[in-house]
Amino acid sequence: MDDASEEVQRVSDALEEVDKIADVEERVRARNQVLALQAKRTKTWHEERRQLVLELRAEEPPVSIRAIAARLAMSPGVVQDIVRGHTGSWANRKKGED
Numbered sequence: 001m002d003d004a005s006e007e008v009q010r011v012s013d014a015l016e017e018v019d020k021i022a023d024v025e026e027r028v029r030a031r032n033q034v035l036a037l038q039a040k041r042t043k044t045w046h047e048e049r050r051q052l053v054l055e056l057r058a059e060e061p062p063v064s065i066r067a068i069a070a071r072l073a074m075s076p077g078v079v080q081d082i083v084r085g086h087t088g089s090w091a092n093r094k095k096g097e098d
Contacts, residue, residue: 046087053082 018034021027052072056063065083069076081087 050082053079057083 015034018027018030021030049072053068056068056071063071065076065079069079072079
């Protein structure tokens with residue numbers, strides 16, 4: 001297992017522990033704290049991902065959508081949305097956007 005996978009597993013394990021908190025009120029409070037912490041990171045994490053995807057596409061020759069998806073462990077559709085500049089759900093997009 002590589003370092004990134006180990007880190008992700010530790011985070012997953014910690015989230016599992018939060019889910020195991022017996023007292024409902026305490027569990028919800030803990031989940032709210034986790035959600036608040038993640039909300040602070042989401043914008044930065046998405047921006048770093050977007051920059052890397054665009055850098056890979058700007059290489060000569062450009063790295064393919066499928067290759068980027070495989071390298072970054074995401075779906076080709078997400079990579080394509082990033083390249084097209086789409087953010088958010090389909091419901092939030094203007095009519096005529098694909």
